[in-house]
Amino acid sequence: MERFYRRRNFSRPLQTTPLLISNTVYRRCAVLAGGHFYFDFQKPITFWRWGGQDIRIFGSGVMNGNGQRWYNEFAGFIDTDKFQDSNNKYYRPILFVTDNATRLSVEGIAQLNSPCWTNFFVRTKDVLFDNVYIKCLLDQRICKWDSLSGASQVLPPFNQALPKNTDGFDSLNVDGLSVTNARVDIGDGSFSPKPNTTNNFVQKLWCNNTHGVSMGSIGQDRGVLDMIEYAYIENVILLSGEYYFKIDAAGCASFSSKFNVTNINFENISGTSSGKQGKVVADLTCSPNAVCLDVHLKNINLSSPAGDLPVIICDGIQGDIGVECQYSSTSSTTKRTTGLASG
Structure with missing residues (x-):
């Protein structure tokens, strides 16, 4: 490490x-x-x-x-x-x-x-x-x-x-x-x-x-x-x-953040969310003007009381994050996917 x-x-x-x-x-x-x-x-x-x-x-x-x-x-x-x-x-x-x-x-x-x-x-x-x-x-x-x-x-x-x-x-x-x-x-x-x-x-x-x-x-x-x-x-x-x-x-709606997030690893995480965000158990969102690179997830086992398959949101993350994720604006998934939500 x-x-x-x-x-x-x-x-x-x-x-x-x-x-x-x-x-x-x-x-x-x-x-x-x-x-x-x-x-x-x-x-x-x-x-x-x-x-x-x-x-x-x-x-x-x-x-x-x-x-x-x-x-x-x-x-x-x-x-x-x-x-x-x-x-x-x-x-x-x-x-x-x-x-x-x-x-x-x-x-x-x-x-x-x-x-x-x-x-x-x-x-x-x-x-x-x-x-x-x-x-x-x-x-x-x-x-x-x-x-x-x-x-x-x-x-x-x-x-x-x-x-x-x-x-x-x-x-x-x-x-x-x-x-x-x-x-x-x-x-x-x-x-x-x-x-x-x-x-x-x-x-x-x-x-x-x-x-x-x-x-x-x-x-x-x-x-x-x-x-x-x-x-x-x-x-x-x-x-x-x-x-x-x-x-x-x-964060600011008028001026997108340029704060960069790089070299982040999430490994061996398990648990259950509260269900407040429905099926979403993690939300990885990068500002349009920022750089979010080398963000990786491995052995993630999260569930939601909302049922069905849990969803990980990924917006603006560059490269393969290691697990399937979903853009917040669509229902499609991709294997690219910065917070892990419990609430």
Whole structure:
């Protein structure tokens, strides 16, 4: 698989900065002005960030983001174009962030209820998450922050909103990202590297209630070159998800994307879709102005509760994809056939 991924050996030197977490670390219900770190890309903020070299965070404790207040306040807004607009005035609180970190590992920790993305790695090299559990769920309590007294108060539950935009693993300008033996139960992408992330390795990832593995979002900013390359992903289990895998590039009806997709292999994938797309179990669609080349499917065994033979859609893919597929505009099939749908 070296054509697609070059994995480094992750070893710790004798001098390592350790942090043992055996209890619960809470993010307070609000972050005071000046008490956070801000990043330009999609406007995330965090109350702590990790940088430096040779850092090990381990234990059996919990990082709790107290995200229910955010879910409630922004219910309905996160799903709109206004939230995605870079000019909106709201920031995205992130539970755990690395910035300019090299050789950082997190092992055995649980991460609960991040307000937005759970992990965000920026300008980082060789990061490893192993045996980590990430979950965002309805919290039966709600926090209220008193800016005068500096105290937080727990209030009774009221029409709690579901978590949204709570990705498990996001990255920007990262070389070497490994996730192994992880469980993710959230309301968005389980593993979703973003622009300029290379050498991705995922092994034994369990996903529930997620958008699946998503390469993106990429190609959003005009004149900016984005890329994700060298990714090896195996043994992923997806339950109640939107997609098993997708390449998430910005779309526009007026201006076709020129984002290129090359050297993609899907092998040994089996399962059942929800049937929401009828007999369609996979949709591989390339923009007219883009290049989608060397996309191959092998040993794909997907079915739909809609019955009959499952259908794979292929539009704009160059060359033989290895299985029979169908153009979205016709009922004819061809043996040429970029997401595998579970929803």
